Amino acid sequence: MSVVSTFCKKGGVGKSTFIGFLAHYYASLGKKVLIISADDQNSIFKIFGVDEKIFDVNDNYLEFWLAGHAELGDILIEARENLYLIKTLNTDKLSMKLTLERNQEKVIKRLISECNTYFDYIFVDFPPSSNRLTEVLLEMSDHILIVVGLDSLGLGGFFNTIQYFIDNDIDLSRIKYIIPNGYSKNRRAPKISLDKLQEQAKEFTKDAIVLPALQEKSIIKNLQAEGISVFDKTTLDRYDQNAKNLLNDDLLELFKLINVD
Numbered sequence: 001m002s003v004v005s006t007f008c009k010k011g012g013v014g015k016s017t018f019i020g021f022l023a024h025y026y027a028s029l030g031k032k033v034l035i036i037s038a039d040d041q042n043s044i045f046k047i048f049g050v051d052e053k054i055f056d057v058n059d060n061y062l063e064f065w066l067a068g069h070a071e072l073g074d075i076l077i078e079a080r081e082n083l084y085l086i087k088t089l090n091t092d093k094l095s096m097k098l099t100l101e102r103n104q105e106k107v108i109k110r111l112i113s114e115c116n117t118y119f120d121y122i123f124v125d126f127p128p129s130s131n132r133l134t135e136v137l138l139e140m141s142d143h144i145l146i147v148v149g150l151d152s153l154g155l156g157g158f159f160n161t162i163q164y165f166i167d168n169d170i171d172l173s174r175i176k177y178i179i180p181n182g183y184s185k186n187r188r189a190p191k192i193s194l195d196k197l198q199e200q201a202k203e204f205t206k207d208a209i210v211l212p213a214l215q216e217k218s219i220i221k222n223l224q225a226e227g228i229s230v231f232d233k234t235t236l237d238r239y240d241q242n243a244k245n246l247l248n249d250d251l252l253e254l255f256k257l258i259n260v261d
């Protein structure tokens with residue numbers, strides 16, 4: 001089992017989108033996949049159109065499992081075949097508990113590693129903010145993917161992320177991939193940002209692979225507004241060539257370059 005995370009200390013850069021697509025891709029290959037939302041917004045649920053499940057029952061949050069009030073099976077929410085989600089309620093409160101009770105960290109680590117029996121991959125969807133839970137889950141991640149928005153704010157987010165790793169003593173070599181997001185052929189700014197990002201990645205994250213940039217595509221927003229993932233077969237029929245191009249040209253080519261085993 002691998003633990004894979006998308007992280008960036010900047011909001012709205014595509015962390016949830018990317019990890020949602022990547023997780024669904026593996027699930028569509030027949031792998032058993034779990035996505036843990038470490039984000040109280042639980043926005044990963046919206047990506048799969050199951051956001052009504054965020055509030056349907058109030059005793060199936062990550063916190064209940066970690067506190068021993070629920071079994072893993074009680075808190076799993078099925079989003080697609082082979083693809084399950086776990087929602088969080090209040091990660092700041094959980095982080096406080098982690099800080100005050102040192103053995104809680106061991107409990108989290110044990111419970112997550114026990115998922116090995118059921119899952120091939122665990123994906124963690126982080127918020128842009130951070131707390132003790134963020135640190136523990138980053139520590140547990142075998143593969144850390146940094147998603148960077150291709151504009152000046154996005155580059156600032158990349159710097160803040162580097163700074164966060166340094167401040168918290170997280171080895172920068174644990175960053176495996178950098179995913180530039182929001183490229184556009186018709187605008188100058190993303191191209192300039194991409195050049196700068198490549199330079200800065202060379203300087204700060206020598207071990208990371210900077211992947212080809214993901215293009216800004218209105219279809220990504222449209223699909224998300226409808227709660228449809230690009231790996232939903234029906235999507236392809238309804239969205240004709242546009243969805244097919246996104247799937248084949250952009251995502252599948254990109255995913256071929258990523259090894260999270």
Ligand SMILES: Nc1ncnc2c1ncn2[C@@H]1O[C@H](COP(=O)(O)OP(=O)(O)OP(=O)(O)O)[C@@H](O)[C@H]1O
Nearest residue numbers: 011012013014015016017128215216217220221224
């Ligand atoms: N390549 C893209 N083209 C077009 N829209 C995109 C692209 N990537 C992400 N988006 C859109 O940008 C918005 C933010 O994406 P997303 O929620 O994945 O970001 P995030 O980094 O997870 O945000 P947060 O920090 O709030 O969790 C969404 O509406 C999403 O549909």
Ligand SMILES: [Mg+2]
Nearest residue numbers: 015016043126
């Ligand atoms: Mg998100």
